Amino acid sequence: MTKINKISDKKELSSEQREELLRILKDRFEKNMNRHKGLEWAEVQAKLEANAEKLWSLNEMEITDGEPDVVCHDKKTDEYIFYDCSAESPKSRRSVCYDREALESRKEHKPENNAIDMAATMGIEILTEEQYRELQKFGNFDTKTSSWVKTPVNIRKLGEAIFCDRRYDTVFVYHNGSESYYAARGFRGSLRV
Template sequence: MKSPRTKKTLSTEQAEELLETLAARFEKHPQRHPDIDWPAVRARLEAAPEKLRSLAEMERTGGEPDVVAHDTKTGEYVFVDCAPQSPKGRYSLCYDRAALDARKQHKPDGCATDLAASMGVELLSEEDYFALQKLGEFDTKTSSWLLTPPDIRKLGGAIFGDRRFGRVFIYHNGAESYYNGRGFRAALRV
């Protein structure tokens, strides 16, 4: 799953179309961002065209990004993939480059960390994932790779999360594993 990174910014038309999509999603889900005003978010986005490109990649791969937080210390708004299931455009990836390189046969198309880097986004941490799950029910049929702590990764593992039986679970797998129903959720600070 390679992400084309040919242009760092969107055309004026592409940017406007994306901003309209994001504004409509923002209005449809006010519970995700109480006390945040869209005009302030839009102004921040318009001042950072490279961030719009990252959001376009999140959208293109099925993430349905939306604002979920405002960092009052930095002024940044945090966008997270809010698609009900893990983004389809990011399925069947192992965790990272080391895991991909270690696979000798039946290699996946890529790895989550490389794709995230090419998109200009970060994988959600466990903390981010639990915060997202307070805003709705996500990954009820899929799972999502999460940013794995170095001590777990050093031992060959990687973590992922999902929601089953009314609860959020964090599990582990070998970092080289990949599944059709597992992608990754991303975060972007603007």
């Protein structure tokens, strides 16, 4: 797979980048129909083509190895919901602590970034524990890695953050110091279009 674009501040894709991304998303959509039974690609594509900034965010998910795909359609809001569906936590989003406060609290050996700021820059939301568990219904994700998930305020106030993975055919939720970071831990995002 070709990399479409590197992360940039410009929130618009060229027509060539847009076409390439739509081709990748369509191929992934068709290969993984179990994730979106009853949905039609033509309707998803029409929504994407009408939302250039959301398409840019999907591109950011793609170029950071998230392999975004549609996981459902919210009938109330008429939005398609995309999750990062890479088998393992997205490679280009690993070795990050949880948020800016955690990053600034480190005295030495600081990671380059944090999950919350990266997600915001990309225009996506970090998965919640509930969304992470929904994702796991479509396959076995994070069997060798783990992913930060949105941490409840009461836990974050204590200096901790939560992350999830899948081991022994079970989804586990753990806590760790929010300033910690590991080569095998990243984060997964969601986007509503």
